[in-house]
Amino acid sequence: MTPTPPPADTFWIGETDAWLLAEGKHLRPWQKLGAHPTTMNGQAGVAFAVWAPAARGVALSGDFNGWQHQPMRLRPECGVWELFVPGAHVGHWYKFAVHGADGRTVMKSDPYARQTELPPGNAACVCEPLRTPLTAQGTHRRDNAPMAIYEVHAGSWKRPGGWDVMPTWDDLARELVPYAAGLGFTHIELLPVNEHPFYASWGYQPTGLYAPTARHGSPDAFRRFVQAVHAAGLKLILDWVPAHFPTDEHALARFDGSALYEHADPREGFHRDWNTLIYNFGRHEVKNFLVGNALYWVEQYGVDGLRVDAVASMLYRDYSRPAGEWVPNRDGGRENYEAIDFLREVHQVLQREAPQAITLAEESTAFPKVTGAVQEGGLGFDHKWNMGWMHDTLAYFAQDPVHRRWHHHKMTFSMVYAWSEDYVLPLSHDEVVHGKGSLLAKMSGDPWQQRANLRALYAWMYAHPGKKLLFMGAELAQPTEWNHDAELPWHLLGDPAHAGVQQLVRDLNHGYRETPALHARDTDPHSFQWLVVDDADHSVLAFARYGQRVDDTVVVIANLTPVVRHGHRIGLPHGGAWRERLNTDAGVYGGSNVGNHGRVLADHQPMHDQTWSAAFTLPPLSVLWLQPETPAA
Incomplete structure (x- = not known):
């Protein structure tokens, strides 16, 4: 016997919700749109709702009705079609059969689906009722706690089920989480986990913004993974892509037969670099969809932060467009006011509803105040990727040491602007794809020198002001470019030279976390001082990082040539004994074991504008960290 449907005047979406959805002010739109198990008029069933204001009709199709088309009702006041199915x-x-404004009927996936079929399937699944919001882990958004991020592509970190079997979230909870914690990282950052039809997009072309990809298991399994991350004392950041979406017909593209989520004008709505569609940030329902999504991942899964992809492409209307092929803003300029307002709204909502969640911007231009407070005219991000530092530093290490004197500025220029934003130093997946080779392959020299350069690069990064990010495989000194179709080359750890690099990364993480001078004043320009900045002829650099106390001081010395330098005198901020906290040339890391026998003595001999100095043995292609034992008066 077929259950009797509820009366026609019984609506799933009440008047207040309808008004909030129409105004784009619904704080949690996922609570009403999508599929929701509920009881109406004493009957148990599921309420379905989808926004498609220009559609001529929408029907619901699923395995509960034999995949027949069951007409839905339009709520004209908010453009939402709804139906309760006892x-x-x-x-x-289920899917939605949308008879669009263009006269075509297309089977569409639910934009608010919380679980989807394994691609290439694209049906949505009715999920358990929404849970009580979870609280993100962590301390205050604007602290100077250490942040060492391990960036991971879930599908290719490790494949315990076989080379052609995707790891599950439970696999990753069991293996990835203790591995990252054991190496001393503070955060795991996952490349986008939103459902995406094209695996090789790595998640950067998502179609299901509210659904964890089915490739690794169910939403509940992903929730268990998040809980495992937190149980290990780590925090979780997700890459998030609100800049654009793919053109797949089953998804958001021309959802109701009109340009609904995207701009109608391709000069605004089509992304030439990625052949994707650009969200219409000026449409308040679209902005509501995206702002709600940011809050959703934090509240429903307990995610600790979002790294926002391709921010530069959002900020500028002429991004990657020649003259005459972009639409200026209302003032005739290139800034995208609507996208800027959207980013500010995201941060206002998160700061109010989830103040412990952080955001990071992948932003490659000089746009001002990316990490400035919204109330002060900024975008509101907590951190910004320092792409300039990354490009300059990698370009320097690619140079043969004999030529490095002519590129010395690439190692020093970052300190000119280091305090303009709250930066993350990224050695990310972007640097090991599309023919760029691995980080190791970018280094100059023979294999030994390449590994020495890589160790020096890592120690330099960990001492430089800014949070840290390493893409998976960097700790193995992977010689080949990242392959998303295979797991990392774990066999390399059988070679002491590669295992030594992994040990260095472990020691760098722990040293960074345990040393206040390297993080506690990370945004304070008085916490940094150049000691040797102009010795281009020897490719030697030195600087000091200062904590709150004298014994918190760390001096960092780099010798970026293969020449061992004996008796090389460098000025120091304190007298007395200095212990060699870290030496990238140590034998345990695969180096030649040249050094200072663990300590040096600073005497009262002024140099480099310092009262004290010491004579060092500088190992080849190396970075030293030193700390005072008993500072002199």
Whole structure:
């Protein structure tokens, strides 16, 4: 016997919700749109709702009705079509048959689906009722706690089930989480986990913004993974892509037969670099969809932060467009006011509703105040990737040491602007794809020198002001470019030279976390001082990082040539004994074991504008960290 449907005047979406959705002010739109198990008029079933204001009709199709087209009702005041289906339940699959404004009927996936079929399938699944919001882990958003991020592509970190079997979230909870914690990282950052049809997009072309990809298991399994991250004392950051979406017909593209989520004008709505569509940030329902999504991942899964992809492409209307092929803003300029307002709104909502969640911007231009407070005219991000530092530093290490004297400025220029934003220093997946080779392959010299350069690069980064990010495989000194179709080359750890680099990364993480001078005043320009900045002829650099106390001081010395320098005198901020806290040339790391026998003595001999100095043995292609034992008066 077929259950009797509720009366026509019984609506799933009440008047207040309808008004909030129409105004784009619904704080949690996922609570009403999508599929929701509920009871109406005493009957158990599922309420379905989808926004498609220009559609001529929308029908619901699923395994609960034999995949027949069951007409839905339009709520004209908010452009939402809804239907309550008695007897439908958790686990049922469904799609929307949208008869669009263009006269075509297209089977569409639910934009608010919380679980989807394994690609290439694209049906949505009715999920369990939404849970009580979870609280993100962590301390205050604007602290100077250490942040060492391990960036991971979930599908290719390790494949315990076989080379052609995707790891599950439970696999990753069991293996990735203790591995990252054991190496001393503070955060795991996952490349986008939103559902995406094209695996080789690595998640950067998502179609299901509210659904963790089915490639690794169910939403509950992903929730268990997040809980495992937190249980290990780590925090989790997700890459998030609100800049654009793919053109797949089953997804958001021309969703109701019109340009609904995207701009109608391709000069605004089509991304030439990625052949994707650009969200219409000026449409308040679209902005509501995206702002709600940011809050959703924090509240429903307990995610600790979002790294926002391709921010530069959002900020500028002429991004990657020649003259005459972009639409100026209302003032005739290139800034995208609507996208700027959207980013500020995201941060206002997160700061109010989830103040412990952080955001990071992948932003490659000089746009001002990316990490400035919204109330002060900034975008509101907590951190910004320092792409300039990354490009300059990698370009320097690619140079043969004999030529490095002519590129010395690439190692010093970052300190000119280091305090303009709150930066993350990224050695990310972007640097090991599309023919760029691995980080190791970028280094100059023979294999021994390449590994020495790589160790020096890592120690330089960990001492330089800014948070830290390493893409998976960097700790193995992977010689080949990242391959998303295979796991990392774990066999390399059988070679002491590669295992030594992994040990260095472990020691760098722990040293960074345990040493206040390297993080506690990370945004304070008085916490940094150049000691040797102009010795281009020897490719030697030195600087001091200062904590709150004298014994917190760390001096960092780099010798970026293969020449061992004996008796090389460098000025120091304190007298007395200095212990060699870290030496990248140590034998345990695969180096030649040249050094200072663990300590040096600073005497009262002024040099480099310092009262004290010491004579050092500088190992080849190396970085030293030193700390005072008993500072002199």
